[in-house]
Amino acid sequence: MQIVITEEQEKRYAELQRIALAFARLGRTQSLTKMLRHGLPANLADAKGNSLLMLATYNGNLETARALLELGADVDRRNHRGQTPLGGAAFKGYGEIVSLLLEYGADIDADNGGGMTPLMFAALFGRVKVVEQLKARGASLENRNRLGLSAGLMVRLSLRVTSLPGGLPTNNVPSPKSICRI
DSSP: OOOOOOHHHHHHHHHHHHHHHHHHHHHHHHOOOOOOOTTOOOTTTOOOBBBHHHHHHHOOOHHHHHHHTTTTTOOOOOOOTEEEEEHHHHHHHHHHHHHHHHTTOOOOOOOSTTTTTTHHHHHHOOOOHHHHHHHTTTOOOOBBBBBOOBEEEEEHHHHHHHSTTTTOOOSSSSSHHHHHHH
C-alpha cells in the first residue's frame, strides 16, 4: 500500500517542523513535548543539522533538553559542522546542561571540529566552572586540536588569563573587547 501525501500536507509538516525547532530554541518544553508525543521525531534537525537537542542546549534550555533526552534524542548527534550538544553547552558555559548531557552518556572528549573538544571550548572562552566540571568528570588533557595545542595547555592558559585583572569574563557572555585582547 502506497501512502500519498498532498502538497498541502507536505507544507503543513514543514511548518510544524519549523515550529518545533523554534520551540526548542525558546525553551517551550510543554508544547514541544506534545509534538514529539504525537509523532514528530526527537532527532529532528534544521537545514544546518542542528537537532532539537542542539538548539535547546545551545540556548540554555535545561528542561527542554531534559525532555528531549527522555524522549530519545541522540545525546551526541552532530550538526553539519561536526559540533555536539556538549560542545555547544561547554562553549556557552552552561554547567547544568553539561551535567545533564554527561548523565545521558555524552562523549566528553568528542572532536567538535578541528580537534576541539568540549573542554577546549570551555577553556577558550573562559568558562572556568565548566572546565573544572569537565576535568572532574575525566575529560582528557592530552587531546590536541588541529594547531597542535593540547587541552591541558589551553586550560592552563585560560586559567591564567581569567585570573588577570581585566581577563576573560567567566560569565556566559564574553565581551568582544576581552576576546580581542587575547
